[in-house]
Amino acid sequence: MPTTNDSFSHHPVPIQTLPIITIQSTFSTVINEVYNGVIPSEDIWISCYDHSPSASRSSHSKVTVVLDEIDREKINLDTKEGDGSDLKMVEAAGLTNSYIVSLPSLSIPPVRLLTPVQEYADPERSNTRRPHSVTTFAVAEDKSQLTTGFLDGSVYLYAIHPLPSSTSSSTKKYATSASYEPPRATYTTHRQTLISSPSMLTPKAHKSTVTSLRFFPSSRVILSSSADFSVQIYPADSLSPSLTPNMPADKQSPRIPAVRSLIGHTRAVTSTAILGRGRSIMTTSTDAMIRTWDVSKGEQVPESVVRSAVGVNRMVFSEAAGDGGIETDGEEAKSSTSVLHGRLYCALQDGSFEVFQISPSTDDSRPKTLFRSIRSPHGALTAIAVSPSSSNKGGYLAVGTAGGVINIYKIPPQSSSAESDVLTQSLSNAILKFRRSDAAIEDVSFVTLPNERIGLVIATTDGLPWIAELDYPHDESQDPGSGEDNHTGKVSIYAELTGGDVDPVRAVAVLGSGPENQSGVEVWTAGDDGIVRRYLAY
Template identity: 35%
Template sequence: MSSSNSLTLPVITVQHTYPDVIHEVKQGIIPSEKFWVSCYKIGEQSFHGKVYVELDEVNRDLVVLKPEEEGLEVQAEGKCAYKISCKSLGIALTKVVSSIQNYCDPERSNSRRPQRITAFDISPDSSRFATGYLDGTVLLYPTTPLPSSLSPLPQSITTAKGRTISRPHLSSVISLKFFPSSRVLLSSGLDFSLNILPADLPDFSATETRVTPARTLRAHTRSVTSTAIISVGRNIVSSSLDSTIKLWDVSSGSVITSISSAAPILCMRLGDRMPTPPDGEESPVVVQNDLEVPETQSKVVFCGLQNGSYEQLDLGSKRSVYRSSVSSSSPVTSIAYSDSCNLLATGSSTGLVTLYDIRSLDTPLTSFSRTEGGVEDLDFTSTSEEVGLAIATTDGLPYIASIIPEGPGVAAELIGVDCDPVRNIRVRGGEIWSASDDGIVRRYIA
């Protein structure tokens, strides 16, 4: 689906320091203050307004928000979120969420010279997270439990003490992925290699702990763009700009098989093959190797390609089983796959997000965009009744799109970044984690 046929979603931006304004008024530090709100939609006149913040005249524990411009509405939604609507652009009440924790390493997130986070992952048990950088460094930090009482002001956490540091790559770290145990980390980089790193929580008695890779894997001939872990981690998968997917045996460090794609691979997602093939398709003939774990036979990989298409590779049959048409010259820079919901989402370098039902990949379900900022990362959110898509973008305006039962639309704006690109986003239960070019990791409850 081309961008000309896609839906255009609106954007609500709020002064990124608005939680500080509300906090200072509530604490009596200042009697009142204002913060700005701007609303945009491509092809329509933008809206700019201000919200006046003061304490209620009767209940001095209650903060009152009063829009100064007609047509702008603001409602409180708990302690860390608000809902904003804009009549002139037809924007219904939309949740605006500030982060509840900001993790800052003073050496990496200095506001004058921040070091861009190029790769990020949060462990499956949410006890630790890892960040990668342009210089090939990987840092591991413990997370901090959520405060018992949430506040509009994000909890700022200094992460330098107790961190674990390694430098497994000669240049930029491209991807990080925790093993299911949360105690091992897989990294890939611009130097064509993959590294398996110990990820035990650091000793708090030391300022930092240094570790070296337990194993280095080399076989790709260009940058390794993404990785995935099968089952407990005996087999792993990697994608590369050399246009191949490689299946690895971790214990020996050897390549089990290599599957070629139609073009350089920019992103990849692993998932389960559909139990029943779509009409007209035969079940794949499984080609098994002694080094493969049984779970590998049922896995498929969706790859986002540099030529603007995507491809499905089957790890059981060791072959390509589907290749989309090239509908745009824009590279597919991000991809997400939910086998439980039968959904695939792709994001492009020009901001286009396209959604597919994996049972009928030839026809997109829908396509949407907000700005021309590239889509850097995607991850599905889901509850028993709703399915959404967390979206990280180069314009510094991350958001959650609603998909099911109503969509596409903007379910929540994730506020806190001041124009810096957000390149990584992860969903863990009801939480959203993001990492951006300002060197800060943010934790949201959406």
């Protein structure tokens, strides 16, 4: 029988505290205006914080943005005043419209500042005086469409405006997100409104907060869940090309009713997973029930319902691929068979996480508990992610807490023998623990960085999303929680994701991976200001 294990206190790994670099949200616009001669120069502010328990420190500086006196195609960024006199800010080489900041006096090594290359700001939903909070979103795998879910239960579907194949020309130097702004029709005639039923007095997708959105692998079907206890399935076909940007702006955007309504949970549905090509889905809820649904029938698979220890905040399904590898929640298997197996990782309300084994449908398909951790001293688990992995090396698990601490665990390869014992040994001790502040972790997603390094994109309630670079212990022969120096991993800041004005960020998404993706790896974020931002990680 699986046992509860002290994955938070046996052989404790120290919590690493990383600094925070914040910058004026409009700094890229200032640089653009100086470069184009709109203004001769202007100051921007940069603040750095170190919230280490031993000694909290901060530094605040002003940087003057001005054209170089000799090379008029170059912008100089000169530290002007403040207590960070050794602060340096320069352009990042090899990545358009990104910058590097360092501050030796606060022990801050060079850190990237990534600016959004594109923003989706629906005027109706992102008015600064009355913004509508985006609680979740999803980007189609083919990058054709974007769907956003809101605090009020609304769900919208937008066409994604493609980026140019190259942004390196001089006409786009020091560009801002406005340089690639989607056409106005994106938010009018080309916006589709998802509704649960045409007969509703106030047509919306859900009656309460939208908690999860996912595209099926086809990129033409959407799965949504909500705090109203329901799960909905919607068609997501692109609008006809005949609907051009020249159509009247006051023309009502199309309303798309649900084709399936899945009812069974008795509390808020918190998370969903699409299995394989989408013949089956799984849902979790604060009612502590984990349910599997037959999509074609629109009903539960009775023999697959299982109860978790307590209510589930988030979950991720890792499918065991045919070659023994893992395909994560966002990388559905391309196999044509519906016989699936893998592991389900659940972040629970009491601060613990639980792992279930999902067996092929030819066996007893009820999920079986493999492992449950003890409760985190840092509050409820609010985010969870599993890394992609090779066929025989396993992967990594990341869990985020309401107290701002993130734990990283090594996951062994999926196997049929002694599954529970292997997981217990691996998940009983975190190999990395880190934080930046006490702000709650809202979402996490693994990302592949240059040279096959592993990163983690992190969304927080302080509105300062960032990408961590993870350096794991490499010696697998000893206990990663033994405390020996060569088993203590290190975390650094790969990049700060700028552009927001400290509004809480609720969700992140990562698209593309590895050198075969010529357009680079994209990171998307969304939050309480109602804006979805698109970044190029490299």
